[in-house]
Amino acid sequence: MTDSHRRGTATALLVAGCFFMEMLDGTIVSTAAPQIARDLHTAPTSVGLVITAYLVxxxxxxxxxxxxxxxxxPRRVFLAAITVFTLASLACALAPNLGVLVGTRVLQGVGGAMMVPVGRLVVLTGTAKRELxxxxxxxVWPGLVAPVFAPLLGGLITTYASWHWIFLLNVPLGVVALLVAHRLIAPAPRDETPPLDLVGTLLTCTGLAxxxxxxxxLSDQAGGSAAQTVAVGAxxxxxxTAAVRHLLRTPHPLVNLRTLDVQSFRASALDGSLYMAVVAALPFLLPLLFQEVFGWGAxxxxxxxxxVFVGNIGVKPATTYxxxxxxxxxxxxxxTLGLAVTTTACALFTRETPVAVIAVVAxxxxxxRSVGLSGYATIAFSETPPERLRDANALFATSHQLAAGLGVAVTAVALRGGAALTDGTRSAYAVAFVVLGVLCLVPTAGALRLHPAAGDAARTVVPAQSRVTQSTVSDSRKSD
Structure with a gap:
C-alpha cells in the first residue's frame, strides 16, 4: 500500500468520524429532551427548538x-469547521438557559454544515474512480450507525449521567479530529473563484430554512397551527421555485443544477433522497413503537x-465486492425493494411478536440500508465530471440532509393520519410503516429505469456484457 493510498484511507476515516459526530448530534438530543427541559426550567416541547435550530x-x-x-x-475550511463544531459543543454543555443553548446549537450547525461536505470533497478529489x-x-457508515445508536446512547447518558455529556463527548473527539486533519490534509492550490451568487444564496437559504x-x-404535534404550517410551506x-429559476439562468450559480443532467447523479440526488428519508425515519419510528405500544424501556x-446496526456493519465489508x-x-x-419489504413487515409487529423475529427483520x-446507501453515495460521483464535482457534492449533501428531516415529518403525519383513521395506537403505527414501505418503492422504480452500465466507471470488475463504449456511457448519463 502506497503512502498516498494510506493517506487517502486515513482521510476517509477522519471524515467518517466527523460525519458520526454530526449525525449523532442531530438525533440524540431528542432522547434527552425531558432532562434538558427540567434542568433549564422550560417545557419539553420547547426543547424541539434545540433540534430544529441545528437542522435548519x-x-x-x-x-x-x-x-x-x-x-x-478545503484545508482551511475543514479545520475551521472542526474547531467551530468542537467549541460550540462545549458551549452547548455549559448553556445556562434555553436561549443560549439554541444559539450554541446554531453555531454547532455552522461547523457541521462545512465539516462533512468539505471533508468528503477532499476525499473525492483525491480518489480515482475505481477506488470510489x-x-x-x-x-457512509456513520450515516447508518449514528441514528440507530443514538436512542441507546442517549438513554444510557440520561439514565446514568446528565444531558451535558451528550455535547461534552464531542470535545475530545473534536480535538483529536483537528490534530489528525492538520497532519493529513495538505494545502491545495485554489482555483479562480467567481463572486458569490448573492441572489441565489438568499433564495436558496430562505427556501431551505x-x-x-x-x-x-409537521413532525411536532404542538409545533404550530395548520395555517402557520401552510404559510411556512408556501x-x-x-x-x-425562484431559486431554481435563478440558478439555471445565472452564469455563476451558487450551485450548478445542470449537474443533474448526469443520470447516475440524478438518481442518487432524487431517488437516493427518498431512500434516505425512509432510512432516517425507521430509527425514529421503531423506538416509539417499542416504548409507546409495547411498553419497553428506553x-x-x-x-x-x-x-439494524448489526445488519449495517455485517454486510459493510462486502459492499465494495x-x-x-x-x-x-x-x-x-x-x-430498495428489500427496505420496502422489511419496513412494511414492521407493521405486523405486536406485543406477542418474539424479539428474535423482530431482530431478524431489523x-x-x-x-x-447499508447496501442501498453505499450504492447511492458511490454512483453519485461515478460519472460526474471533475469540474462539476464541487457542485455535485453540495447538491448531494443538501438533498440527503433535507431528506432525513422530511422522512421524520412524513412519519409523524402518517402516525397522526393513522390514528384518525383507525381505532388503536398500534394500528396507527402500522399505517406509518406501510406508508414508508410504499414510499420506498419509488426509488425501486427509479433503479429499474437506470441504464445497465450506469456507474461502471467506478467499478473494478465489469462483466463483458456491461462494457460499453464511452459514447454509450455518456448517453446513459443524459435523461431520456
Missing part, C-alpha cells in the same frame, strides 16, 4: 460549502434497534 442551520449552509471551499481552500466504492464505504421549519411543524415553495428499545460483481442497478433494485433491514 445545516440545511441553510451546506449549499455554501462549495463556494467557500473554492474561495478559501471502497472510500465511500468508509464515509422554510422547508426544514415546515418539516419541524414560503418554502415560492423561494425554492434501554431495551435501543438495544433491539441496534440489530457486491458493487464490483453485480453493478449498481441490480444492487439498488434489490436494496438485521435484514440493516443489510438493505
Amino acid at each position: 442551520t445545516l440545511a441553510v449552509l451546506i449549499p455554501l460549502s462549495g463556494w467557500l471551499t473554492a474561495r478559501f481552500g 466504492p471502497r472510500m465511500v464505504a468508509y464515509i 422554510a422547508l426544514t421549519w415546515t418539516a419541524h411543524l 414560503i418554502a415553495a415560492v423561494a425554492l 434501554v431495551k428499545s435501543g438495544a433491539v434497534v441496534l440489530f 457486491l458493487i464490483n460483481r453485480f453493478g449498481f442497478r441490480p444492487l439498488l433494485i434489490v436494496s 438485521v435484514l433491514s440493516g443489510v438493505a
Whole structure:
C-alpha cells in the first residue's frame, strides 16, 4: 500500500468520524429532551427548538460549502469547521438557559454544515474512480450507525449521567479530529473563484430554512397551527421555485443544477433522497413503537434497534465486492425493494411478536440500508465530471440532509393520519410503516429505469456484457 493510498484511507476515516459526530448530534438530543427541559426550567416541547435550530442551520449552509471551499481552500475550511463544531459543543454543555443553548446549537450547525461536505470533497478529489466504492464505504457508515445508536446512547447518558455529556463527548473527539486533519490534509492550490451568487444564496437559504421549519411543524404535534404550517410551506415553495429559476439562468450559480443532467447523479440526488428519508425515519419510528405500544424501556428499545446496526456493519465489508460483481442497478433494485419489504413487515409487529423475529427483520433491514446507501453515495460521483464535482457534492449533501428531516415529518403525519383513521395506537403505527414501505418503492422504480452500465466507471470488475463504449456511457448519463 502506497503512502498516498494510506493517506487517502486515513482521510476517509477522519471524515467518517466527523460525519458520526454530526449525525449523532442531530438525533440524540431528542432522547434527552425531558432532562434538558427540567434542568433549564422550560417545557419539553420547547426543547424541539434545540433540534430544529441545528437542522435548519445545516440545511441553510451546506449549499455554501462549495463556494467557500473554492474561495478559501478545503484545508482551511475543514479545520475551521472542526474547531467551530468542537467549541460550540462545549458551549452547548455549559448553556445556562434555553436561549443560549439554541444559539450554541446554531453555531454547532455552522461547523457541521462545512465539516462533512468539505471533508468528503477532499476525499473525492483525491480518489480515482475505481477506488470510489471502497472510500465511500468508509464515509457512509456513520450515516447508518449514528441514528440507530443514538436512542441507546442517549438513554444510557440520561439514565446514568446528565444531558451535558451528550455535547461534552464531542470535545475530545473534536480535538483529536483537528490534530489528525492538520497532519493529513495538505494545502491545495485554489482555483479562480467567481463572486458569490448573492441572489441565489438568499433564495436558496430562505427556501431551505422554510422547508426544514415546515418539516419541524409537521413532525411536532404542538409545533404550530395548520395555517402557520401552510404559510411556512408556501414560503418554502415560492423561494425554492425562484431559486431554481435563478440558478439555471445565472452564469455563476451558487450551485450548478445542470449537474443533474448526469443520470447516475440524478438518481442518487432524487431517488437516493427518498431512500434516505425512509432510512432516517425507521430509527425514529421503531423506538416509539417499542416504548409507546409495547411498553419497553428506553434501554431495551435501543438495544433491539441496534440489530439494524448489526445488519449495517455485517454486510459493510462486502459492499465494495457486491458493487464490483453485480453493478449498481441490480444492487439498488434489490436494496430498495428489500427496505420496502422489511419496513412494511414492521407493521405486523405486536406485543406477542418474539424479539428474535423482530431482530431478524431489523438485521435484514440493516443489510438493505447499508447496501442501498453505499450504492447511492458511490454512483453519485461515478460519472460526474471533475469540474462539476464541487457542485455535485453540495447538491448531494443538501438533498440527503433535507431528506432525513422530511422522512421524520412524513412519519409523524402518517402516525397522526393513522390514528384518525383507525381505532388503536398500534394500528396507527402500522399505517406509518406501510406508508414508508410504499414510499420506498419509488426509488425501486427509479433503479429499474437506470441504464445497465450506469456507474461502471467506478467499478473494478465489469462483466463483458456491461462494457460499453464511452459514447454509450455518456448517453446513459443524459435523461431520456
